[in-house]
Amino acid sequence: MQLKLSDRIMKPDFQGEFTASILAAAASPDIISFAGGLPNPVSFPIPEMEAATKKVLEENGVTALQYSSTQGWPALRKWIAKRYETMGVYDVSADDIIVTNGSQQALAMIGAVMINPGDEVIVEDPTYLVALQSFHVFDPSVLTVTMNPDGIDCDELAEVVKNHPEAKFAYLIPNFQNPTGLSYTQEVHDRVVEIFKSSNVLLLEDNPYREIRFAGTATDSFGKELGEQCCMLGTFSKIITPGMRIGWICVRNKELKAKLLNYKSTADLHTNIFSQMVLAQYLADNDVDEHISKIKALYKAKSDFMVECLKKYLPEGCDLTPTEGGMFLWVTLPNGLSALQLYYKALEKGVAICPGDPFYEYKRDVSSFRVNYSNSTDEAIEKGVKILGEACKEMMEA
Amino acid sequence: MQLKLSDRIMKPDFQGEFTASILAAAASPDIISFAGGLPNPVSFPIPEMEAATKKVLEENGVTALQYSSTQGWPALRKWIAKRYETMGVYDVSADDIIVTNGSQQALAMIGAVMINPGDEVIVEDPTYLVALQSFHVFDPSVLTVTMNPDGIDCDELAEVVKNHPEAKFAYLIPNFQNPTGLSYTQEVHDRVVEIFKSSNVLLLEDNPYREIRFAGTATDSFGKELGEQCCMLGTFSKIITPGMRIGWICVRNKELKAKLLNYKSTADLHTNIFSQMVLAQYLADNDVDEHISKIKALYKAKSDFMVECLKKYLPEGCDLTPTEGGMFLWVTLPNGLSALQLYYKALEKGVAICPGDPFYEYKRDVSSFRVNYSNSTDEAIEKGVKILGEACKEMMEA
Numbered sequence: 001m002q003l004k005l006s007d008r009i010m011k012p013d014f015q016g017e018f019t020a021s022i023l024a025a026a027a028s029p030d031i032i033s034f035a036g037g038l039p040n041p042v043s044f045p046i047p048e049m050e051a052a053t054k055k056v057l058e059e060n061g062v063t064a065l066q067y068s069s070t071q072g073w074p075a076l077r078k079w080i081a082k083r084y085e086t087m088g089v090y091d092v093s094a095d096d097i098i099v100t101n102g103s104q105q106a107l108a109m110i111g112a113v114m115i116n117p118g119d120e121v122i123v124e125d126p127t128y129l130v131a132l133q134s135f136h137v138f139d140p141s142v143l144t145v146t147m148n149p150d151g152i153d154c155d156e157l158a159e160v161v162k163n164h165p166e167a168k169f170a171y172l173i174p175n176f177q178n179p180t181g182l183s184y185t186q187e188v189h190d191r192v193v194e195i196f197k198s199s200n201v202l203l204l205e206d207n208p209y210r211e212i213r214f215a216g217t218a219t220d221s222f223g224k225e226l227g228e229q230c231c232m233l234g235t236f237s238k239i240i241t242p243g244m245r246i247g248w249i250c251v252r253n254k255e256l257k258a259k260l261l262n263y264k265s266t267a268d269l270h271t272n273i274f275s276q277m278v279l280a281q282y283l284a285d286n287d288v289d290e291h292i293s294k295i296k297a298l299y300k301a302k303s304d305f306m307v308e309c310l311k312k313y314l315p316e317g318c319d320l321t322p323t324e325g326g327m328f329l330w331v332t333l334p335n336g337l338s339a340l341q342l343y344y345k346a347l348e349k350g351v352a353i354c355p356g357d358p359f360y361e362y363k364r365d366v367s368s369f370r371v372n373y374s375n376s377t378d379e380a381i382e383k384g385v386k387i388l389g390e391a392c393k394e395m396m397e398a
Numbered sequence: 399m400q401l402k403l404s405d406r407i408m409k410p411d412f413q414g415e416f417t418a419s420i421l422a423a424a425a426s427p428d429i430i431s432f433a434g435g436l437p438n439p440v441s442f443p444i445p446e447m448e449a450a451t452k453k454v455l456e457e458n459g460v461t462a463l464q465y466s467s468t469q470g471w472p473a474l475r476k477w478i479a480k481r482y483e484t485m486g487v488y489d490v491s492a493d494d495i496i497v498t499n500g501s502q503q504a505l506a507m508i509g510a511v512m513i514n515p516g517d518e519v520i521v522e523d524p525t526y527l528v529a530l531q532s533f534h535v536f537d538p539s540v541l542t543v544t545m546n547p548d549g550i551d552c553d554e555l556a557e558v559v560k561n562h563p564e565a566k567f568a569y570l571i572p573n574f575q576n577p578t579g580l581s582y583t584q585e586v587h588d589r590v591v592e593i594f595k596s597s598n599v600l601l602l603e604d605n606p607y608r609e610i611r612f613a614g615t616a617t618d619s620f621g622k623e624l625g626e627q628c629c630m631l632g633t634f635s636k637i638i639t640p641g642m643r644i645g646w647i648c649v650r651n652k653e654l655k656a657k658l659l660n661y662k663s664t665a666d667l668h669t670n671i672f673s674q675m676v677l678a679q680y681l682a683d684n685d686v687d688e689h690i691s692k693i694k695a696l697y698k699a700k701s702d703f704m705v706e707c708l709k710k711y712l713p714e715g716c717d718l719t720p721t722e723g724g725m726f727l728w729v730t731l732p733n734g735l736s737a738l739q740l741y742y743k744a745l746e747k748g749v750a751i752c753p754g755d756p757f758y759e760y761k762r763d764v765s766s767f768r769v770n771y772s773n774s775t776d777e778a779i780e781k782g783v784k785i786l787g788e789a790c791k792e793m794m795e796a
């Protein structure tokens with residue numbers, strides 16, 4: 001039989017092919033991988049999850065195993081809504097939350113309900129590669145805005161928003177941006193609010209790492225000032241478990257919410273209700289802030305140690321973007337050296353990094369790369385960074 | 399802010415609007431609902447699931463809560479592959495299985511990787527309304543083939559396949575078809591095989607109810623004779639739990655498999671691994687056939703009782719399609735009376751049914767309706783069918 005596929009799936013997928021090859025390379029047990037973004041198992045509350053499951057199945061087993069609603073488990077949505085108070089937003093209700101199969105599904109849902117082929121969307125440059133990949137499925141025209149050390153470049157953003165009033169949305173990651181690890185300062189935050197207030201563009205705020213801040217002060221959610229003009233994505237993947245695939249969209253525009261629910265109902269009916277209830281039970285019975293404080297302490301130590309190793313082993317001229325939280329560091333090679341070339345060279349020596357290219361919509365052969373510290377032992381960090389340093393030196397001497 | 403949505407989501411969605419209104423109507427505690435398709439809680443092995451969860455978390459907790467692979471948990475895929483032996487297919491391997499977020503996601507994935515706008519797809523007439531809805535997202539041209547008491551109309555099917563060689567796939571439900579409850583006879587099965595063998599059209603076999611046969615003999619899967627020309631969808635929703643949203647695609651064409659995995663990786667990365675591992679543990683530690691025999695005994699009793707009530711309370715001239723399994727009965731009113739009108743009339747009296755209209759791509763104001771028996775008490779069945787009979791009589795006398 002000759003297979004007849006859709007044009008949609010036959011398009012080139014730079015990000016997808018790239019990550020597939022990185023994952024394949026990093027899957028070898030002999031490789032020290034800084035390429036992925038796996039949380040440390042310290043963030044998985046295993047005995048507490050066992051207790052929560054027992055309680056859910058004994059007290060409410062039929063509901064946990066039956067079909068459920070597309071929007072998600074009310075107790076879980078209530079917890080999520082309340083959590084926005086820690087981000088300065090006090091008027092979110094459980095009714096504004098849609099539970100998704102990981103926040104990745106939220107990206108796909110937003111793409112599906114908003115993007116016609118050729119529609120403009122605005123992203124940070126660089127940005128989360130899987131967001132680019134999810135949006136590409138719907139063939140948008142992607143407008144990029146430079147990321148500066150203090151957050152998105154506001155002059156550029158103002159210009160893009162002004163010149164492209166029909167842009168569907170801007171996808172922004174204000175805390176520990178992926179891949180740069182940078183956060184928006186209060187000043188940048190305030191200017192972004194002003195830019196969007198006078199526009200008709202939806203702000204899509206993604207905040208997967210916000211809870212993992214080990215220094216500095218976080219800005220509030222853009223939802224505080226922008227109300228229903230801001231859709232907020234979130235996830236339990238970095239603070240409790242990615243394996244359960246539970247994320248959410250906080251959407252206060254009623255029409256957009258209805259359309260997202262319509263789309264999700266055809267995409268997979270609803271998110272695993274068993275896991276939603278177990279997670280809600282865990283959250284009700286445990287002090288999640290105490291749990292998160294353990295993650296923060298560990299990640300701070302790992303980040304500090306990796307920074308120390310990078311400073312020690314990388315050759316002079318490498319630039320290290322400072323971060324105050326999250327799971328990644330962003331390094332730039334001197335003299336326009338190719339991060340992709342470093343990726344191949346380091347891989348030969350047994351270390352995987354994530355070169356910057358797939359995080360950019362247009363730029364190729366960039367000099368920056370991303371390294372992850374959350375799930376490596378200190379021993380692996382030291383050994384891996386040392387090898388990385390040797391690979392850099394060889395490139396600089398070549 | 400003025401919302402700017404995609405054309406995709408603004409299209410009319412007859413099936414979606416219809417089911418939403420039925421679900422809303424049936425959600426009232428005062429309504430006896432035969433409209434949905436909820437499994438009976440007898441199919442939920444609650445204590446066994448608790449034991450399986452405990453074992454998974456204690457022995458393999460980190461894996462259960464960490465990110466995982468897009469294709470799914472190997473032990474679960476192995477079980478599913480082996481199960482095809484009960485359907486006459488001995489050459490399925492774990493590598494041919496993709497675990498999906500319910501078989502509904504499988505429908506959406508197939509639509510995404512195969513359908514360009516205007517592409518032809520073939521369906522039974524009537525067919526599963528959510529399959530129609532899932533395919534509509536991708537704007538196909540839908541070709542319909544009549545369902546007869548012995549299965550799909552083979553003369554019509556042969557004609558359609560011959561005249562539309564470029565059709566992307568045919569979506570068929572050979573056992574206890576939704577909504578009619580009909581199954582393909584061996585003769586029809588054999589003719590269908592011949593029709594597809596000489597064509598270039600993929601056969602998409604959906605079999606959610608196959609395990610719940612309480613009379614007669616099942617035909618084998620079309621995958622036995624058609625090999626990689628047949629993609630098989632399956633689900634644990636009707637035999638163990640729909641709440642965990644675990645279904646699958648069995649795809650033996652390597653290129654199609656790769657594209658489905660690409661698409662799923664952007665749609666939601668992977669299916670909940672915690673639930674996949676719990677389910678695999680349950681399957682390893684329990685006799686699933688013994689479990690299914692309990693479901694079959696209960697559903698047979700409920701089906702028999704509902705048939706008895708329908709014969710007793712519906713007026714003369716109503717036609718009842720016999721079934722040998724599954725969860726539904728299909729009833730046709732005499733003299734072209736409108737099932738939709740009956741739906742409204744019965745709802746006023748406190749009983750919800752599912753009128754036939756949304757199961758058809760083109761036909762409207764049909765005389766048939768679907769009733770579900772799996773999750774109602776005998777008391778509710780008798781009371782509800784009696785009211786349905788009264789509503790019918792009023793319509794016939796009007």
